Amino acid sequence: MFNFVFHHPTRVIFQRRGLTRLGEECARLASKVLLVYGRRSLKASGRHREVCASLATAGVSWLELGGISPNPTLSLVRRGIALAREYGVGAVVAVGGGSVMDSAKAIAAGACVKHDPWLFFRGKKSIKRALPLLCVPTLAGSGSECNPGMVLSNEENGQKIGIGNRHLYPATAILDPELTCSSSWRQTLFGAVDSICHLAEFFCTDPSPHHRLQDRLAAGLIRSIMESCERVRPNLNDYPGRATLLWASSLALYGLNSAGRGRIHFPAHLVAHALGGRHDLPHGAALAVLLPAWLKFEAQRNPSRVAALAQAVFDLSASDASTMATRGIRRWQSWLRGMDAPVGLIDLGLPPGPGELEAITAHAAPQARLWRLPYSEDDIARILALAAA
Amino acid sequence: MFNFVFHHPTRVIFQRRGLTRLGEECARLASKVLLVYGRRSLKASGRHREVCASLATAGVSWLELGGISPNPTLSLVRRGIALAREYGVGAVVAVGGGSVMDSAKAIAAGACVKHDPWLFFRGKKSIKRALPLLCVPTLAGSGSECNPGMVLSNEENGQKIGIGNRHLYPATAILDPELTCSSSWRQTLFGAVDSICHLAEFFCTDPSPHHRLQDRLAAGLIRSIMESCERVRPNLNDYPGRATLLWASSLALYGLNSAGRGRIHFPAHLVAHALGGRHDLPHGAALAVLLPAWLKFEAQRNPSRVAALAQAVFDLSASDASTMATRGIRRWQSWLRGMDAPVGLIDLGLPPGPGELEAITAHAAPQARLWRLPYSEDDIARILALAAA
Numbered sequence: 001m002f003n004f005v006f007h008h009p010t011r012v013i014f015q016r017r018g019l020t021r022l023g024e025e026c027a028r029l030a031s032k033v034l035l036v037y038g039r040r041s042l043k044a045s046g047r048h049r050e051v052c053a054s055l056a057t058a059g060v061s062w063l064e065l066g067g068i069s070p071n072p073t074l075s076l077v078r079r080g081i082a083l084a085r086e087y088g089v090g091a092v093v094a095v096g097g098g099s100v101m102d103s104a105k106a107i108a109a110g111a112c113v114k115h116d117p118w119l120f121f122r123g124k125k126s127i128k129r130a131l132p133l134l135c136v137p138t139l140a141g142s143g144s145e146c147n148p149g150m151v152l153s154n155e156e157n158g159q160k161i162g163i164g165n166r167h168l169y170p171a172t173a174i175l176d177p178e179l180t181c182s183s184s185w186r187q188t189l190f191g192a193v194d195s196i197c198h199l200a201e202f203f204c205t206d207p208s209p210h211h212r213l214q215d216r217l218a219a220g221l222i223r224s225i226m227e228s229c230e231r232v233r234p235n236l237n238d239y240p241g242r243a244t245l246l247w248a249s250s251l252a253l254y255g256l257n258s259a260g261r262g263r264i265h266f267p268a269h270l271v272a273h274a275l276g277g278r279h280d281l282p283h284g285a286a287l288a289v290l291l292p293a294w295l296k297f298e299a300q301r302n303p304s305r306v307a308a309l310a311q312a313v314f315d316l317s318a319s320d321a322s323t324m325a326t327r328g329i330r331r332w333q334s335w336l337r338g339m340d341a342p343v344g345l346i347d348l349g350l351p352p353g354p355g356e357l358e359a360i361t362a363h364a365a366p367q368a369r370l371w372r373l374p375y376s377e378d379d380i381a382r383i384l385a386l387a388a389a
Numbered sequence: 390m391f392n393f394v395f396h397h398p399t400r401v402i403f404q405r406r407g408l409t410r411l412g413e414e415c416a417r418l419a420s421k422v423l424l425v426y427g428r429r430s431l432k433a434s435g436r437h438r439e440v441c442a443s444l445a446t447a448g449v450s451w452l453e454l455g456g457i458s459p460n461p462t463l464s465l466v467r468r469g470i471a472l473a474r475e476y477g478v479g480a481v482v483a484v485g486g487g488s489v490m491d492s493a494k495a496i497a498a499g500a501c502v503k504h505d506p507w508l509f510f511r512g513k514k515s516i517k518r519a520l521p522l523l524c525v526p527t528l529a530g531s532g533s534e535c536n537p538g539m540v541l542s543n544e545e546n547g548q549k550i551g552i553g554n555r556h557l558y559p560a561t562a563i564l565d566p567e568l569t570c571s572s573s574w575r576q577t578l579f580g581a582v583d584s585i586c587h588l589a590e591f592f593c594t595d596p597s598p599h600h601r602l603q604d605r606l607a608a609g610l611i612r613s614i615m616e617s618c619e620r621v622r623p624n625l626n627d628y629p630g631r632a633t634l635l636w637a638s639s640l641a642l643y644g645l646n647s648a649g650r651g652r653i654h655f656p657a658h659l660v661a662h663a664l665g666g667r668h669d670l671p672h673g674a675a676l677a678v679l680l681p682a683w684l685k686f687e688a689q690r691n692p693s694r695v696a697a698l699a700q701a702v703f704d705l706s707a708s709d710a711s712t713m714a715t716r717g718i719r720r721w722q723s724w725l726r727g728m729d730a731p732v733g734l735i736d737l738g739l740p741p742g743p744g745e746l747e748a749i750t751a752h753a754a755p756q757a758r759l760w761r762l763p764y765s766e767d768d769i770a771r772i773l774a775l776a777a778a
Contacts (some may be wrong), residue, residue, distance in 0.1 A: 014648070216609030
């Protein structure tokens, strides 16, 4: 096991109807906050009223920034930073999916500096502090509520970049499984695929066969996520399934699955971000197509870890690693198809037009450099070709 | 899943040769500390010199309290509290096994109050604050380095009681697997049994079949601990095995295995504490005998959870829960025997003399009340009878 430091400062409140605690938890952080949310569902579901009532009861005053879209954009983050500065808010509160929470993180960090927030994403400036964050996920998947990462799209140049910094751990996360019941099956599945992808990428980019403790934690979470998808699909209000999806997705990126593994990578996420920067796709939809493509690519180079994942998740066995890896990928794709997920780029409405794959490949390059991910443009092109097949 | 709050403040530094960081980490907490350690091994191994050198280099001054024994005693804790008060130390540093860390916790809490520390253990006073703690485990097992619990023996009345309080989370834990290499096979095995016991008791006292995420985490850790025992036994210096044992034992009581399970219990620990209060036995030796006895007792009342554990750890299957539970317990006992663990009270040198089992049963009663554990004296007597069989 490699050396590591593990210190997770987020206070997690896992509570059915936990939204009622939002105000009192906010009041522990600041008396004036910026409330960030998405485009429609918070207001449509009536939750927006509940949020406001809880804040008001606790004596917290707030400003609002709604309208955050999937693949959240730099322009709205800049507006949030301007608001936060102008009104001197003491904390940022996010109620929404990964894009809302990630935008809130960028605002929380950007409000503490004078330069443009995109410089963080270009690796030109580092985050030294951030306003305290309170995150309330309404979709299980990104795990952003319990981790120090954020992803942002720059609509000016089509780049979508993810970075991490320990000042971005939310101070508080309120996990209320009931809030996720309003997610459609499509959104739910894409969130689940995102979480599984986090776990599978950690697992397969760790070359060591000796980290079986971490392997077992990852496989246990993947199995629980798949099982919960099967429960939730016929009944979107299934509480035990929603609760497991929410907690498992938080734990997937909590840091425990990477601790001790040494340097691990996110190659499928790399390509998904490049795709998401150019096309307004749900992140999980891109990953549903790219995870099998990347696993095939990886299995061609070194099948042993893909085979180990197949064994751990599906109890498969085979005479050689290559066969086991192939069978595992097939099982995974067949599960995805059974869940109505897209399986090829064409299902995403992306028939690879002339030059399009090259453009995506070129977009992935800056993120690969930032993540110090040893993937050449040729590697990325091969993964995209496998996703198009 | 039940509601829970999860907030783990301990900063974990998992590092080969991490002892060299002790001084600088101490200096973050206080400039004058109380150093607590055990009876022999720290000095015999030369580690005591390393500890002192690291503290001195970092400019930390310290007082020492050595000689903590397994089943740590109230009298030494009282002496530590007197020292800590007299010299106004700002933190307590524990380098040793569970008993050393637990004594340090009792000193850290006791130094902040005027009353006798045993009142905490009788439930007469609650812990409102404690000096910051830095724990360096030299044996994998108790998980005390990453949890808010402590166990103490009162040699005046033969009681051994465990309690928990969130002020007892160590501020820092330095996990250096190499430090555990000097543990004998017997000590190593007893530590492993302690960790497995924590996980198995959580698993089986949770009546719900729906917490499969937690079940999988627990089973994954148990499998990793057993596998690592098999590696370490023929080679006590096996680093990967020692590293896994250390991290798995910390994670076993980290809180993740209980989060969401609702109210869970420690019945085997209850009886082991009663035994350890009257006889100076290694805690893990008592548990090696008592875990199978308690599992048999539990399987007679409600075999379903014991069967689920057997399935998750040993991949067993059977037509009914009772048969599966019985097979699982048999597998566990056969593994223990293969590892040279004691299997009956008689192996502990405790042939149940006249009145002895009754005395142990009577000693377990106050702890059962404190833990609100719904076990009658008759239940405890039955578990002891199964352990004597």
